Amino acid sequence: MIEATLAIAFSVTALAFLLNLYRLAAGPDVLDRVLALDTLVVDAIALVVLLGMALGTAVLFEAALVMAMLGFVSTVAFCKYLLRGNVIE
Amino acid sequence: MSHMLVVPVVLPALVATFIVTAARFDLVLQRVFSLASTAALLAVALGLWLLAGDGVPRSYRLGDWPAPFGIVLVLDRLSALMLLLTSVLAMLVALYAAASFWDRRGRHFHALFQFQLMGLNGAFLTGDIFNLFVFFEVLLIASYGLVLHGAGARRITEGLKYVAVNLAGSTLFLLAVGLLYAVTGTLNMADLALRVPTVPEADQALLRLSAVLLLVVFAIKGALVPLHFWLPGTYAAASPPVAALFAIMTKVGAYAILRVYILVFGDAAGAAARIALPFVLPAAALTLVVGMTGVLASRSLTALAVWALVGSVGMLLLPLGLLTEAGTAAGLYYLVHSTLTGAALFLLADLVARRRGAAGDGLVAAPGFVEADLLGGLFFLAAIAAVGLPPLSGFIGKLLILQVLAAHPARTVLWATILVTSLAALVGFVRAGSTVFWKREPAAAEPSHGPGDRAALCAAAALVAAPMLLAAFAGPTIATMEATARQLFTPSVYIEAVLGPARLADEGTIQ
Amino acid sequence: MRARLLPHPALSLTLALVWVALVNEIGPGSLVTGLVLGLVVPLVTQPFWPDRPRLRRPHRVLEYVLVAVLDIVAANLQVARLVLFRRNASLRSTYVTVPLALRSPEAITVLAATITLTPGTLSAELSADGRSLLVHALDVPDPDALVAGIKTRYEARLLEIFT
Amino acid sequence: MTETLLELLTAFLLLAGSFFLLMGSYGLAKLPSLMQRLHAPTKATTLGVGGILLASMTHAAATLGRLSLHELLIALFLFLSAPVSAHMLAKAHILRNRAEAGRLPPTGRPTGWATLDAGAGTSEAD
Amino acid sequence: MRLALIALLPFLGAVLPPLVIRAGRNTCAAVTFCVTLAALALLLVQAPSVLRGEAVAAAVSWAPQLGLELAFLVDGYGLFMAFLILAIGLLVIVYARFYLGRDDPMGRFYAYLLLFQGAMLGIVLADNVVLLLVFWELTSLASFLLIGYWRHLPEGRQGARMALIVTGAGGLSLVAGMLLLGEAAGSWRLSEILVRGELVRASPLYLPALLLILGGAFTKSAQFPFHFWLPHAMAAPTPVSAYLHSATMVKAGIFLLGRLWPVLSGTEAWFLIVTGTGLVTMLVGAWIALFKDDLKALLAFSTVSHLGLVTMLFGMGTRIAAVAAVLHILNHATFKAALFLTAGIIDHEAGTRDAKRLGGLLRLMPITGTLATIAAAAMAGVPLLNGFLSKEMMLEAAAHTDYAGLPWLVPVLATTGALLSVAYAARYVGHVFLGPVRRDYPHRPHDPPAGMWLPVAILVIPVVAIGIAPPLAEPVVDLAAAAVTGGELPDYHLALWHGPTPALLMSAVAFMGGFLLFLAFRPIQALRLRLPRPEAKAMFERTVGAAVAAARLTTERLHDGSLQRSLLAAILVMLALGIFGFLSGNHTPGDRRLLPMSFPALALWLLAVGAALAVLVRHRHRLVALVLTSVVGLVVSLAFVYFSAPDLALTQLSVEVVTTILMLLALNYLPQTTPPEPSARRSARDLGIAGACGLGIGSALYAVLTRDPSATIATFHLAEAKPGGGGTNVVNVILVDFRGYDTFGEIIVLGIAALAIAALLESALSGASGQRLTGLPGRLEAREAHPLLLVVVTRVLLPLALTVGLFILLRGHNQPGGGFIAGLVIGTALIMQHMASGFAWAEQRFPLDHHALIGAGVLVAGLTGIGAWYFDRPFLTSSHGHFHLPLLGEIELATAMAFDLGVFLTVVGVVMLTLAKLAAIGRKAEPHEPPSVSMDIVLVETGPAEAATRQEA
Amino acid sequence: MELLMASGVGVLTMVGVYLILRARTFPVVLGLTFLSYAVNLFLFAMGRLAVGRPPILDPEATGYTDPLPQALVLTAIVISFGMTALLVVLALRGYLETGQDHVDGRVRSEGDAP
Ligand code: NA
Numbered sequence A: 001m002i003e004a005t006l007a008i009a010f011s012v013t014a015l016a017f018l019l020n021l022y023r024l025a026a027g028p029d030v031l032d033r034v035l036a037l038d039t040l041v042v043d044a045i046a047l048v049v050l051l052g053m054a055l056g057t058a059v060l061f062e063a064a065l066v067m068a069m070l071g072f073v074s075t076v077a078f079c080k081y082l083l084r085g086n087v088i089e
Numbered sequence B: 001m002s003h004m005l006v007v008p009v010v011l012p013a014l015v016a017t018f019i020v021t022a023a024r025f026d027l028v029l030q031r032v033f034s035l036a037s038t039a040a041l042l043a044v045a046l047g048l049w050l051l052a053g054d055g056v057p058r059s060y061r062l063g064d065w066p067a068p069f070g071i072v073l074v075l076d077r078l079s080a081l082m083l084l085l086t087s088v089l090a091m092l093v094a095l096y097a098a099a100s101f102w103d104r105r106g107r108h109f110h111a112l113f114q115f116q117l118m119g120l121n122g123a124f125l126t127g128d129i130f131n132l133f134v135f136f137e138v139l140l141i142a143s144y145g146l147v148l149h150g151a152g153a154r155r156i157t158e159g160l161k162y163v164a165v166n167l168a169g170s171t172l173f174l175l176a177v178g179l180l181y182a183v184t185g186t187l188n189m190a191d192l193a194l195r196v197p198t199v200p201e202a203d204q205a206l207l208r209l210s211a212v213l214l215l216v217v218f219a220i221k222g223a224l225v226p227l228h229f230w231l232p233g234t235y236a237a238a239s240p241p242v243a244a245l246f247a248i249m250t251k252v253g254a255y256a257i258l259r260v261y262i263l264v265f266g267d268a269a270g271a272a273a274r275i276a277l278p279f280v281l282p283a284a285a286l287t288l289v290v291g292m293t294g295v296l297a298s299r300s301l302t303a304l305a306v307w308a309l310v311g312s313v314g315m316l317l318l319p320l321g322l323l324t325e326a327g328t329a330a331g332l333y334y335l336v337h338s339t340l341t342g343a344a345l346f347l348l349a350d351l352v353a354r355r356r357g358a359a360g361d362g363l364v365a366a367p368g369f370v371e372a373d374l375l376g377g378l379f380f381l382a383a384i385a386a387v388g389l390p391p392l393s394g395f396i397g398k399l400l401i402l403q404v405l406a407a408h409p410a411r412t413v414l415w416a417t418i419l420v421t422s423l424a425a426l427v428g429f430v431r432a433g434s435t436v437f438w439k440r441e442p443a444a445a446e447p448s449h450g451p452g453d454r455a456a457l458c459a460a461a462a463l464v465a466a467p468m469l470l471a472a473f474a475g476p477t478i479a480t481m482e483a484t485a486r487q488l489f490t491p492s493v494y495i496e497a498v499l500g501p502a503r504l505a506d507e508g509t510i511q
Numbered sequence C: 001m002r003a004r005l006l007p008h009p010a011l012s013l014t015l016a017l018v019w020v021a022l023v024n025e026i027g028p029g030s031l032v033t034g035l036v037l038g039l040v041v042p043l044v045t046q047p048f049w050p051d052r053p054r055l056r057r058p059h060r061v062l063e064y065v066l067v068a069v070l071d072i073v074a075a076n077l078q079v080a081r082l083v084l085f086r087r088n089a090s091l092r093s094t095y096v097t098v099p100l101a102l103r104s105p106e107a108i109t110v111l112a113a114t115i116t117l118t119p120g121t122l123s124a125e126l127s128a129d130g131r132s133l134l135v136h137a138l139d140v141p142d143p144d145a146l147v148a149g150i151k152t153r154y155e156a157r158l159l160e161i162f163t
Numbered sequence D: 001m002t003e004t005l006l007e008l009l010t011a012f013l014l015l016a017g018s019f020f021l022l023m024g025s026y027g028l029a030k031l032p033s034l035m036q037r038l039h040a041p042t043k044a045t046t047l048g049v050g051g052i053l054l055a056s057m058t059h060a061a062a063t064l065g066r067l068s069l070h071e072l073l074i075a076l077f078l079f080l081s082a083p084v085s086a087h088m089l090a091k092a093h094i095l096r097n098r099a100e101a102g103r104l105p106p107t108g109r110p111t112g113w114a115t116l117d118a119g120a121g122t123s124e125a126d
Numbered sequence E: 001m002r003l004a005l006i007a008l009l010p011f012l013g014a015v016l017p018p019l020v021i022r023a024g025r026n027t028c029a030a031v032t033f034c035v036t037l038a039a040l041a042l043l044l045v046q047a048p049s050v051l052r053g054e055a056v057a058a059a060v061s062w063a064p065q066l067g068l069e070l071a072f073l074v075d076g077y078g079l080f081m082a083f084l085i086l087a088i089g090l091l092v093i094v095y096a097r098f099y100l101g102r103d104d105p106m107g108r109f110y111a112y113l114l115l116f117q118g119a120m121l122g123i124v125l126a127d128n129v130v131l132l133l134v135f136w137e138l139t140s141l142a143s144f145l146l147i148g149y150w151r152h153l154p155e156g157r158q159g160a161r162m163a164l165i166v167t168g169a170g171g172l173s174l175v176a177g178m179l180l181l182g183e184a185a186g187s188w189r190l191s192e193i194l195v196r197g198e199l200v201r202a203s204p205l206y207l208p209a210l211l212l213i214l215g216g217a218f219t220k221s222a223q224f225p226f227h228f229w230l231p232h233a234m235a236a237p238t239p240v241s242a243y244l245h246s247a248t249m250v251k252a253g254i255f256l257l258g259r260l261w262p263v264l265s266g267t268e269a270w271f272l273i274v275t276g277t278g279l280v281t282m283l284v285g286a287w288i289a290l291f292k293d294d295l296k297a298l299l300a301f302s303t304v305s306h307l308g309l310v311t312m313l314f315g316m317g318t319r320i321a322a323v324a325a326v327l328h329i330l331n332h333a334t335f336k337a338a339l340f341l342t343a344g345i346i347d348h349e350a351g352t353r354d355a356k357r358l359g360g361l362l363r364l365m366p367i368t369g370t371l372a373t374i375a376a377a378a379m380a381g382v383p384l385l386n387g388f389l390s391k392e393m394m395l396e397a398a399a400h401t402d403y404a405g406l407p408w409l410v411p412v413l414a415t416t417g418a419l420l421s422v423a424y425a426a427r428y429v430g431h432v433f434l435g436p437v438r439r440d441y442p443h444r445p446h447d448p449p450a451g452m453w454l455p456v457a458i459l460v461i462p463v464v465a466i467g468i469a470p471p472l473a474e475p476v477v478d479l480a481a482a483a484v485t486g487g488e489l490p491d492y493h494l495a496l497w498h499g500p501t502p503a504l505l506m507s508a509v510a511f512m513g514g515f516l517l518f519l520a521f522r523p524i525q526a527l528r529l530r531l532p533r534p535e536a537k538a539m540f541e542r543t544v545g546a547a548v549a550a551a552r553l554t555t556e557r558l559h560d561g562s563l564q565r566s567l568l569a570a571i572l573v574m575l576a577l578g579i580f581g582f583l584s585g586n587h588t589p590g591d592r593r594l595l596p597m598s599f600p601a602l603a604l605w606l607l608a609v610g611a612a613l614a615v616l617v618r619h620r621h622r623l624v625a626l627v628l629t630s631v632v633g634l635v636v637s638l639a640f641v642y643f644s645a646p647d648l649a650l651t652q653l654s655v656e657v658v659t660t661i662l663m664l665l666a667l668n669y670l671p672q673t674t675p676p677e678p679s680a681r682r683s684a685r686d687l688g689i690a691g692a693c694g695l696g697i698g699s700a701l702y703a704v705l706t707r708d709p710s711a712t713i714a715t716f717h718l719a720e721a722k723p724g725g726g727g728t729n730v731v732n733v734i735l736v737d738f739r740g741y742d743t744f745g746e747i748i749v750l751g752i753a754a755l756a757i758a759a760l761l762e763s764a765l766s767g768a769s770g771q772r773l774t775g776l777p778g779r780l781e782a783r784e785a786h787p788l789l790l791v792v793v794t795r796v797l798l799p800l801a802l803t804v805g806l807f808i809l810l811r812g813h814n815q816p817g818g819g820f821i822a823g824l825v826i827g828t829a830l831i832m833q834h835m836a837s838g839f840a841w842a843e844q845r846f847p848l849d850h851h852a853l854i855g856a857g858v859l860v861a862g863l864t865g866i867g868a869w870y871f872d873r874p875f876l877t878s879s880h881g882h883f884h885l886p887l888l889g890e891i892e893l894a895t896a897m898a899f900d901l902g903v904f905l906t907v908v909g910v911v912m913l914t915l916a917k918l919a920a921i922g923r924k925a926e927p928h929e930p931p932s933v934s935m936d937i938v939l940v941e942t943g944p945a946e947a948a949t950r951q952e953a
Numbered sequence F: 001m002e003l004l005m006a007s008g009v010g011v012l013t014m015v016g017v018y019l020i021l022r023a024r025t026f027p028v029v030l031g032l033t034f035l036s037y038a039v040n041l042f043l044f045a046m047g048r049l050a051v052g053r054p055p056i057l058d059p060e061a062t063g064y065t066d067p068l069p070q071a072l073v074l075t076a077i078v079i080s081f082g083m084t085a086l087l088v089v090l091a092l093r094g095y096l097e098t099g100q101d102h103v104d105g106r107v108r109s110e111g112d113a114p
């Protein structure tokens, strides 16, 4: 049962990726793309966790953790850039 | 257990780190440490060279892991020769940099210098192809720092191109090493030498692909035409002591070609044997032509030095490209000669520029300058060496190369190339020297004292002495090169030193 | 003295728990290490967090978290409905200004985060003096009710927690 | 028995989580304006990941029979960071889009919104 | 060794004149004289044995691998030439002492002269062809210095350059020729080669060797068409002209013809080329000489002509012609040196050597006039002087020469040459010494001091002596000629009268014709002025100039500094070689069982490819490109996660973030968009090339992926990681242990990068860069620099990140993680503080010096490695062990973890240093001081620390 | 899956190569970033692709993928990080010094205003 639901979850997540790709490509603003990137990171975390479940391993945990911790740093940096130009002032 | 093998890498690394950490704001202290370290390196290199003189390569297993699983350093005649050459050059250049105060025109000169030495020594010592990549990177990034030393728009824009091209080259290196690992399963060069001949027929295409890609990488480092475009601008923009030190940089490419295409893809490499053969020689000839044309076209002494260096790479790779023992010996002699002569030219150009004020090192008339005769004399000697006129080492090297190429089917073309380019170089140097040292613009008052860099002048003079010594002791020097080449063409001793006799026997016969 | 050695007691506890979660094993080893880190790390990072938000009623924290999480789940379903079934044109999106009674940056942050995480609303901006919060709402029939809801449901509780 | 229950729970959480994940991205793709699009991923996606993380925990409990806590950490970081991302994106949008800035309600305070008007007490004086 | 000393003595002695010049000019000249005398003495010591018919040879090894040895040979020919060189050298030294002016640096002059002398002696005494090459080129170099002695004169510089370039080119030709000769003969020993003439002539290398050797000889001896350089060498001081350009150096070429005569002569090619060249040179030189007003130029072209004569004689290939050649070498050396010296005296005394401004000097300087007249008469071939003897022999030989089936050709032309020779000799006497005394000489001429005319007189002695008593010369000529011809001499004797021979007739024609020509000089000169006169110097300079221009054009066009050209070349070479490499080997598709494709993987692929292609299309909008690039980076990390490489995923993720921030920091000051492509064709071309690269790399990768791996050394790593390395994360154990040395290099790369970046950015604050920074145009900016929400969240994040970072660092040896990743995680958390709260605020709170952090990291790693030496283990040997700690339980520690700590510290330092320096740039660019408080919004209630900070600000 | 990997690396290479042939510094930097992605994946894949076999020793593991290419890629990533950082700063520095970021030979006039 878990395998089947995992398979569904994988596919649904993958679909989410493709929807993000649409926004990434369509924009229109650079902010839309930043938002898409931000969403992608969160979706990626989900994917990594799903993969960890599917493979029955805990070694992917650090990857998901680091994504969660650092993923938004890029988003903030892009926003800070758009807000102030200088990211670190 | 002799740890001397690893000292040429560890010592400069730690000294540089110490300089950065503790002596960052004290130039005197930096100089003391840098010069002491360089002198110590010279002593160690000499010791290692003597050690290698018995003809038995030695390996040093880093981390105490058995080869081929860990990384090994290997000291054989060739690596010892390169170490010694680097140390001699470095010693004189370091002295020059300190005595001419070039070292205070930017931050971190001495630290970068030591890191550069670390990278060079590491590249010459390593017995591992991926570690060669790492040390290529060390020496490259240190060289980036050194190229930028002194800043200024030109250094920055040229430095940028230098970095970009070498980054692309590094990318290619990784591709090639990856492929090599994919088909052989090893990174240790001795182990590669044993495994490459046994690569199955089905994988030959991939093996050969990796071999040619590696060659492109080394040719970029060696600035073989048409992969040389990064060099002229960079070297001309670099501060003179840096450019002088960089005379050895192109030789790293030559060294790598020798090491890999004789040990790994040498005669015994089965279907991939001697794969570099069709490419190196023509590229070298082209390089010689481009370099010496550049000499003819030069508008400054520095440009002259740069192009002479390009040409010398071509010249030295002509015999090396034969991938024969005799060719290697001739090429090595020329390598030593051209490195020291090239460096001397850069330093002399600087000494002249410092004295000529606005005219700098341009090939234009200028008012008389201090010590013009002395510098003119030194330049005359360096030019004789660079052009390849007797009685200095350039001539001896050229004769050796001509003789070695005599057996080549394209002898006529190759000889003609060498001789005609020599003429171009002669014309270039004659025009340059007679303009800079002889042609005078009347001046209100000739300067009465120089920039106070007598010690720097001595360092440059010592470099000029090199081609004389190499010529005077040509017999024993060439004999050493022959012994080096012979050892290089007997891969079994190298392999045995790295992997031990048992492993060598297991894998069957290798020449 | 206590304040100097233990600048953020709640943080210390959190860090200890974080360590245990990282090691993913509840045992004496992980607990001790976690506690040591809980003591040391806040000390090291104290310069970067100079203020000390005082939590007056720690037990109310749990209540707040529970309320927020339930709201998040419940309202997410509602947003899913909006996204799935409502035509874009019919969305009544608007900004509302929420005047703030909270004065601690940490408290304002928690409030803003809660608003964002709860569906339908998003903390877009603070006023330059930090006393008003700009909230964007995806589909809001009655803006005043929204403001009132935020103030009573979240801000009031936070006022009790943060001094 | 517990295992079956846990499995059921896991399956439910997985489906719910991935559903929310998809909602987030669908909203991102579908909604017409940036401010509206901002809503979808910050909430739905975050919640979706939360669901999947819970599923992972229950899964670990079911298969390994032990409590797995580190998923909570990931959730912690996500819940910490998602509002900030959204906030920053909104601020950037307000700055860059004049029309959007015009739509803002008054602050009800003497000062304006921070992005467009620096408050008193800062040294920014332009 | 004693033989070698003859040639080496002048070299060694060359250092003396500059040293002793302080002791006075006489001392300087005397020392030089003594050095030469000593060499002469050493030479004469050998004379008895040579006269006995024994060649004296000796060799010292130099570079045997090259065939180069210090081998010397004194035979008759060598002795003859060496004697000439030294004897005339002595005279020139004396003469020069008086000739050189007060301002002329005499020490340098004599040094150069001795260098030249040594080189010349080397040529004539070398018994090794390679050694001969060495000396050959040395003469060119020394003559370059001598011709350019008056370096302030443009003629001096140009003449020197021309001489060196022409003779240097010839030298190169000779190098090749000698190598071929040595190869053909199978020896580098001249004495051995000389007896292998038949072998050489039969060799296929003969003709190329001959041509190349002649190239050397003809340039050196100024044979047509290389005759043009010699007159311009006359810019040198006259003693130099006399010595080099009449008596010695120019003889090197014909010396070589004589030296190799037994080997090379006697073939059709030799005859046609050498005789033909000699004949043409003789005529051309003489014709030009006739019209030269500059006395030295006249003499120079006459020298060209006479050298042609000798060349022609050698070319004939008969023994008697060789004898004549040797005799003429001797004769020409004496009378021509004398003539040059008199020209020098005239120049020195009258202040000009222009024939048009001279005349009547015989009365003003009788001694000089007399000596010059005798020497000129010898040059014309007047009986009772030595020139007559050799000219007669030449005409006799010419009379019997059938050139290319035209028996009249050589005799007629030789006679013409002799005729012209008479004419210009008559001019030298008639237009300079005869006629009325003039009033308009630049200086009042009179005879010079004895030191100047005495050498001339000494040279004239053999001119007259041999002329009157020809047998006097016979032993000398026999000796030398025997050596040239290889021992056998023809039956000849030198005499004034041989009866009515064809030569006598030709001689008479020459005299009468020559005299008539002299008388009809003006009309003939007018005629000549109407003929085209190619100006060789201008042509040469034009040629060199054109070569330089062409070189500049190509070099500068080719190397225009384009980075893209550089990259394109590399890419094309890579493509070409790659395709060759792959296609030249055997390739069989692999049969590995492939992994099934999955929908998520496909989605990720689409995402990466989509983003990448979007970058391709949208790269001009730089910020968008950066966002899209981050997406690709994310997918790359996911690929690592998916394919069992968690460590790589972590590394890629954390590097990605820091890189993005770095790029943003830089992009802030760069243009926001890239200007449109200048040409669509170029875009299309680049896209094609890029596509080919992608296809190639992709195919290679596919080829690898579809075949099973061979046995790899990694098996050992997997097996030994735990027992040998003390860790279960094999990648980490490889990084810090098996291949810790790589990692050591890697952190040094990072450290150097940071150093270079720091140095670069520090210098950005001043100069053009500093100005540009302060002058950057402002743009739309938020009023708020440090948003409250961000500040608070990052504050909470820091301790959490620190904890996580420590976890990753400590667990790295066993689980995914390690020093590098930990360093980046913590570094990023610190960057967040800077981003959120401002650089100034955060920097105050970061207690560590960045440089020191990097240094500490490298030192920790390095010293951990060196620590192994203490246990007599190699660098970087790690040890590990189990430890039981109370409460914490069983833990395993490895020294490799200390190494990893070093990595960690370095990475944190690098990240911080880089950002600190970039932030400093920002401060320079910012028109206002950024707020030093952590957040812009200031709430009423603030913590005491914050308040304190604000007060400070 | 192998086809996806190979083609993906091919596309990244293509984009990288195209970008480094552009005439400005910034695209060159981006291009080198792409090339670095490509080569890292390439080098990594030299150990072949494997799912669920991370080289972390575990008594329950059925096998491990080749750890060596991973270690090499890690080193390569770190090195290229340092190099890219330097290149970025150089690009910035060059622009500040000269006022333009054109690197394709002698500066041409058209459309070159900074
Ligand atoms: Na700004």
Ligand code: NA
Binding pocket: E629, E630, E633, E656, E659, E660, F033
């Ligand atoms: Na990136």
